[in-house]
Amino acid sequence: MNGLWFMKSAEERTVRMADVPGMPPTGQLLVGLARLGQAVRMExxxxxxxxxxxxxxxxxxxxxxxxxxxxxxxxxxxxxxxxxxxxxxxxxxxxxxxxxxxxxxxxxxxxxxxxxxxxxxxxxxxxNVQSEKLTDAVSALAPDDFAAMLRGMTTLMRELQDRRAIPVSQMCLTCRFFVPRAHPDPQRPHHCNFVDAAFGDAELRVTCPDHEAA
Ligand code: SF4
Known part of the structure; x- marks a missing residue:
């Protein structure tokens, strides 16, 4: 399984915003992630x-x-x-x-x-009962944004795991039961062989009790 299976080419991801002030987009994303981490820790x-x-x-x-x-x-x-x-x-x-x-x-x-x-x-x-404040904030995301965020976050986690920057999580992207893009349905393209069911980006698992390392 390719760790970059979600990503567009570097060329496609290039953002030309020379006139926009502040640090470049990658820095903006990392600052945003740090802020979110702070919010979770404070809760x-x-x-x-x-x-x-x-x-x-x-x-x-x-x-x-x-x-x-x-x-x-x-x-x-x-x-x-x-x-x-x-x-x-x-x-x-x-x-x-x-x-x-x-x-x-x-x-x-x-x-x-x-x-x-x-x-x-x-x-x-x-x-295990999630913070009401954080859950409310997440529920403000549109369904497509929620799915895209989970997809981007798991891809980023996979990359950091490969670089040994974070511990290995029991997530779909490292699971032997995960088959990405197994189905033509854009809403449910992936397949979990453990439960033999199709699922979409919005249902990707970051931690799963049935995970087995690929
Ligand atoms: S067993 Fe869990 S981690 Fe593995 S593919 Fe299925 S849902 Fe994802």
Whole structure:
């Protein structure tokens, strides 16, 4: 599968706006993405909840919930593109809050696995409810703009993953079940072999529990 399957040629993407002030379009896009990231992070701080979670602690809970089972600490570090000491600190606090517990890997007694307690699973349920403010803002996008944004974002993520700038996500573009442009229908051109169904850009998954690496 070609990582550039969505992209137009460089020539097609060239924008001639010599008279428009400010940094060039690529810089404008990157500043915009940074602003959106700030908005998401600020909402995470506001959503600290009853256990006063930091964004990283919340990310660990959502990750453990999404993977459906315990993980090694190294797997958490890799998935969240963090560092061992930072994750270690967050896990220590989460264990103190009784949201995460540790057990021995049945396959290797030297390895510790980290999983959610019942209270941790309950907290994951709260965290998985999307921010009303962010959801409202996204709902202002026209359907075509929503689909184009998801398509552009997943393409950009794929490029950054290939350059090892961000961790690998369980998304369609890296999934062995994904067949891009398998159908002539422009609204539902792609195919998911896991569920054997056609789908469109607006349904591309950035994280999917059924993902298997291509
Ligand atoms: S299994 Fe999930 S990630 Fe894979 S193609 Fe289907 S929807 Fe996409």
């Amino acid at each position: 995470a701080w506001r959503n600290a909840g009853p256990h006063n979670l930091s964004p990283l602690q919340a990310d660990i809970i959502v990750l453990l919930d999404g993977r459906g089972g315990p993980l090694r600490q190294g797997e958490i570090v890799a998935a969240l593109a963090s560092t061992p000491p930072t994750v270690s600190d967050a896990v220590r606090v989460l264990r103190k809050k009784e949201l995460v517990d540790a057990s021995r890997d049945p396959g290797d007694a030297r390895v510790t696995l980290l999983g959610l307690t019942a209270a941790g699973r309950e907290e994951a349920g709260r965290l």
